[in-house]
Amino acid sequence: MSSLRFYYDLMSQPSRALFIIFRLSGMQYEDCVVQLRNGEHLTDEFKHNINRFQRVPCINDNGYKLAESVAILRYLSAKGKIPEHLYPKYFVDQGRVDEFLEWQHNTIRVTCALYFRTIWLDPLLTGRTPTEAKIETLRIHMERNLDIIEEVWLAKSEFLTGSSLTVADIFAACEIEQTRMADYDVRIKYPKIRAWLKRVRQSCNPHYDTAHHFVYKISGTGPQAKL
Amino acid sequence: MSSLRFYYDLMSQPSRALFIIFRLSGMQYEDCVVQLRNGEHLTDEFKHNINRFQRVPCINDNGYKLAESVAILRYLSAKGKIPEHLYPKYFVDQGRVDEFLEWQHNTIRVTCALYFRTIWLDPLLTGRTPTEAKIETLRIHMERNLDIIEEVWLAKSEFLTGSSLTVADIFAACEIEQTRMADYDVRIKYPKIRAWLKRVRQSCNPHYDTAHHFVYKISGTGPQAKL
Numbered sequence: 001m002s003s004l005r006f007y008y009d010l011m012s013q014p015s016r017a018l019f020i021i022f023r024l025s026g027m028q029y030e031d032c033v034v035q036l037r038n039g040e041h042l043t044d045e046f047k048h049n050i051n052r053f054q055r056v057p058c059i060n061d062n063g064y065k066l067a068e069s070v071a072i073l074r075y076l077s078a079k080g081k082i083p084e085h086l087y088p089k090y091f092v093d094q095g096r097v098d099e100f101l102e103w104q105h106n107t108i109r110v111t112c113a114l115y116f117r118t119i120w121l122d123p124l125l126t127g128r129t130p131t132e133a134k135i136e137t138l139r140i141h142m143e144r145n146l147d148i149i150e151e152v153w154l155a156k157s158e159f160l161t162g163s164s165l166t167v168a169d170i171f172a173a174c175e176i177e178q179t180r181m182a183d184y185d186v187r188i189k190y191p192k193i194r195a196w197l198k199r200v201r202q203s204c205n206p207h208y209d210t211a212h213h214f215v216y217k218i219s220g221t222g223p224q225a226k227l
Numbered sequence: 228m229s230s231l232r233f234y235y236d237l238m239s240q241p242s243r244a245l246f247i248i249f250r251l252s253g254m255q256y257e258d259c260v261v262q263l264r265n266g267e268h269l270t271d272e273f274k275h276n277i278n279r280f281q282r283v284p285c286i287n288d289n290g291y292k293l294a295e296s297v298a299i300l301r302y303l304s305a306k307g308k309i310p311e312h313l314y315p316k317y318f319v320d321q322g323r324v325d326e327f328l329e330w331q332h333n334t335i336r337v338t339c340a341l342y343f344r345t346i347w348l349d350p351l352l353t354g355r356t357p358t359e360a361k362i363e364t365l366r367i368h369m370e371r372n373l374d375i376i377e378e379v380w381l382a383k384s385e386f387l388t389g390s391s392l393t394v395a396d397i398f399a400a401c402e403i404e405q406t407r408m409a410d411y412d413v414r415i416k417y418p419k420i421r422a423w424l425k426r427v428r429q430s431c432n433p434h435y436d437t438a439h440h441f442v443y444k445i446s447g448t449g450p451q452a453k454l
Contacts, residue, residue, distance in 0.1 A: 052379050053330070066322050068329035075325070078318030091305030095293055098302070102295035103280070105332035152279050 003062040004029040007050055009036045013113065014069035015057040016211040017174040021073065021167055023207035025082050029059075070101050073167060087167050096161045100153070100168035104175065108149065111142040112175045119182035142179070146190055149176075154192040158199060165203040173200045177212055180219040230289040231256040234277055236263045240340065241296035242284040243438040244401040248300065248394055250434035254308050256286075297328050300394060314394050323388045327380070327395035331402065335376065338369040339402045346409035369406070373417055376403075381419040385426060392430040400427045404439055407446040 006022065006029045008015035022029060034040045034056050041054045051058040051067050058067040059076075066072050077087045088094045115138045123129045130138075149172065153160045160168045176186055176197065187194035201208045209216075233249065233256045235242035249256060261267045261283050268281045278285040278294050285294040286303075293299050304314045315321045342365045350356045357365075376399065380387045387395045403413055403424065414421035428435045436443075 053375070064319065064322075066326055068326045070329045071322055071325035075318060075322040078321070091302060092291065094305070095291075095298055095302040098298035099293055099295045102297045102332075105329075106337055110333055110337065148280070 005032050005060040006030065006057065007032040007034050007059065008057040009034050010211055010214055011036055012056050013109070013174040013178050014171070016177075017167070017171045018057050018069050018072060019211045020170050020174070020204050020207045021082065021086060023210075024086065024204060027076070027081050069171070073101075082167075085164060085166070086170075093162075097166050097168050100160055101171060104168075104171060107145040108142075108172060108175050111138070111145050112179050114138055115142045115184065116178045116182045139184075142184075143189070146176075146186060146193065150190045150192045154196055159196065165200060169196070169200045170204065173197055173208075174211070177215055180215055180221055183219070232259050232287040233257065233284065234259045234261050234286065235284040236261050237438055237441055238263055239283050240336070240401040240405050241398070243404075244394070244398045245284050245296050245299060246438045247397050247401070247431050247434045248309065248313060250437075251313065251431060252309050254303070296398070300328075309394075312391060312393070313397075320389075324393050324395050327387055328398060331395075331398060334372040335369075335399060335402050338365070338372050339406050341365055342369045342411065343405045343409045366411075369411075370416070373403075373413060373420065377417045377419045381423055386423065392427060396423070396427045397431065400424055400435075401438070404442055407442055407448055410446070 004027070006018070008019060010016055010019065034046075034050075036056065040046065041051070041056060047054050050060070051065065053067050055067065057069055057072065058065065059072050061075075066075055073082065073087060076082050077089070088097060118130050118138055119135060149160075157163055159165050160172060176193070179186060187197070231254070233245070235246060237243055237246065261273075261277075263283065267273065268278070268283060274281050277287070278292065280294050282294065284296055284299065285292065286299050288302075288306075293302055300309065300314060303309050304316070315324060345357050345365055346362060376387075384390055386392050387399060403420070406413060414424070
């Protein structure tokens, strides 16, 4: 059994990103699935022994507990667990990937997640459906950032930060795929994102499809359906 | 003249954080003030030559353009420009600081900024004032995260990630100070945050007060007033 424990739920976007990265890296770890829908992260035991912020993903590396997906990625990269082509070691190239990893938090992450939550998750949990005006506002906010992915990040390259896949692409794809469940098809309006998502999936499979099994199932769209 | 150009506006929280960090580090750089209120970041010239995302802070290091405050910090640390006590080089200690830097984006950064914007900035720009109910909702969201700073991050230590000041404290303090301008006094409800802010200011002065000159002036509260 590995001394690295990985706590995650494939319903969580950054959990999926780390899952794909760990699998692509051939890393040894102990699978610790946390069922968010059963509130397994909300117990006192989870708070005290696993993650004081009561979220996933998080790790316990031989007693060293760490939360936050990007921090986890960097820590494991420094330990030599992530191949250099996925997360560069040379600081100039790493800066380009870091720029995306920091940019995404308050742009696509927050707006795609809010769109998904308001349209899919909240109605399920509370029975309240959002108004058309609310959906429209959330869509506009999300598309402002999808526009930047299409027009700026993918302006000149096949992948977000250059000519090959890095962790930046994996984090971004997992956020964008989440909106499928809220019946949003990013591929209609964004041809570059459509082609890029296809490349990301191909570069990451079979792990990409494994990670997105629930997303495909819930959205009723197969992996191939709209690619 | 240094080959490192630093583009910033002290009205922007992460600009202030980098300004303080650069000054504390004794780094040589060329001051490039961008007047956000005059829309200087919105020109085509800025987009094409300075930052394609049209935001501050950003740098140009001898032709290498980089945006996103945390990515900039990490790049300059790798170049040996940031002292190790502010941003640890040992990956285990660095992980603790990274955990905070990643955590803050969608917690205190987004909620403090939204509180400030809705209550102070938007009325100034649009003439529309938010309803009491709206203010209350924003305050609750913000305080959920301030609670975590008070009860989790500051539970056992004098600073956010241990017994001494790091960049984590500087980023956090700059976000929290911003809410003064919206007439929010974090010190009333949060005694640990109050004492910690005092320690951060003392550890960073005179640069902390220089960076917060406009914040003090606009909020009508001197640096000492509520500490």
